[in-house]
Amino acid sequence: MKTRRDFFKLAGVAAAGIMLGVAPVISPAHAKISLEEALKKHLGVGLSAIKESNQIKIKAPSIAESGANVPIQVSATVPIEKVEALYIFVDKNPNPFIASVMFSPVNGEVFFATRIKMGATSPVRAILKLKDGSYLMAYKEVKVTVGGCG
Amino acid sequence: MKTGIIFLLFISFLFSQTWFNDFEKATEVAKKEKKLVLVYIYSEHCPYCHQVEEFVFGDEDVENLLKKDFVVVSLNISEEEAERFDPIGTPTFVIYDPFKKKVLAKFFGSLDAETFRSMLIRVCNKSSLRRC
Numbered sequence: 001m002k003t004r005r006d007f008f009k010l011a012g013v014a015a016a017g018i019m020l021g022v023a024p025v026i027s028p029a030h031a032k033i034s035l036e037e038a039l040k041k042h043l044g045v046g047l048s049a050i051k052e053s054n055q056i057k058i059k060a061p062s063i064a065e066s067g068a069n070v071p072i073q074v075s076a077t078v079p080i081e082k083v084e085a086l087y088i089f090v091d092k093n094p095n096p097f098i099a100s101v102m103f104s105p106v107n108g109e110v111f112f113a114t115r116i117k118m119g120a121t122s123p124v125r126a127i128l129k130l131k132d133g134s135y136l137m138a139y140k141e142v143k144v145t146v147g148g149c150g
Numbered sequence: 151m152k153t154g155i156i157f158l159l160f161i162s163f164l165f166s167q168t169w170f171n172d173f174e175k176a177t178e179v180a181k182k183e184k185k186l187v188l189v190y191i192y193s194e195h196c197p198y199c200h201q202v203e204e205f206v207f208g209d210e211d212v213e214n215l216l217k218k219d220f221v222v223v224s225l226n227i228s229e230e231e232a233e234r235f236d237p238i239g240t241p242t243f244v245i246y247d248p249f250k251k252k253v254l255a256k257f258f259g260s261l262d263a264e265t266f267r268s269m270l271i272r273v274c275n276k277s278s279l280r281r282c
Contacts, residue, residue, distance in 0.1 A: 031210060032209075066197040066198055066200075066201055066260070067205065067260075068197035068198070068200040068201040068204070069197055069200075093205075094205065094209065117201070117204060117205075119201070119204070119205030119206075120205070120262045144201075146198075146259050146260050146261050146262075147198050147259055147260060148196070148198050148238075148239045148240060148241060148242075148258050148260060149195075149196035149197075149198060149199070149239050150238065
């Protein structure tokens with residue numbers, strides 16, 4: 001956990017760099033990461049370790065009117081007792097990770113609907129983490145149109 | 151404690167990009183810093199503006215280019231100051247050369263970060279700066 005003391009230490013290093021005429025390297029909050037990096041960060045596995053499955057269905061528009069607000073709905077026929085969590089990723093977003101949803105048997109079935117933001121045309125991926133440690137995935141390509149308000 | 155806060159404000163000032171909402175002031179600063187002016191005309195309820203703000207202005211490469219070569223001024227389309235650029239709608243982007251005192255380019259609509267960045271570079275390279 002970062003403490004206030006750690007933060008001041010970092011600020012001190014930055015100040016020292018400025019005084020020495022060296023531009024300090026400070027990572028911006030919105031640094032881009034790839035899908036593979038995001039998968040490894042959140043799931044601990046890469047795309048090649050995730051099996052595609054027709055047991056998961058993604059309902060999303062093929063052409064989204066605006067990337068600012070894209071409705072998506074994920075459902076699965078996998079028995080809920082076998083499911084641990086659902087993860088949603090958008091390949092081309094600066095940070096592809098969108099959401100993680102934990103499931104328990106009281107949920108009854110795998111169903112999740114939300115609205116997401118998309119920066120560009122990209123596949124939307126729904127990944128189920130099963131209790132045996134394996135992963136199932138489905139994806140749908142959503143086109144984000146360019147446009148404006150008149 | 152007080153020194154720490156002042157220090158943090160100083161650090162955030164150094165690394166922040168200043169956006170203006172006054173075109174004349176932005177032009178003065180751009181002249182002083184030998185930069186172009188990018189006017190961003192938006193409206194609060196336009197989803198395409200929200201998309202641009204999040205994914206285009208939030209893009210690392212776009213942000214770096216804007217910091218290096220542009221002074222950005224954001225104007226609400228309902229403001230009188232925005233009318234001088236005769237926007238068709240929102241988002242509208244205007245690139246203004248403060249040295250030649252003329253509009254170099256105007257484009258309307260949302261677009262992805264990479265396209266936006268290449269458009270800025272293309273227009274910038276045709277300007278009096280020629281260094282983007």
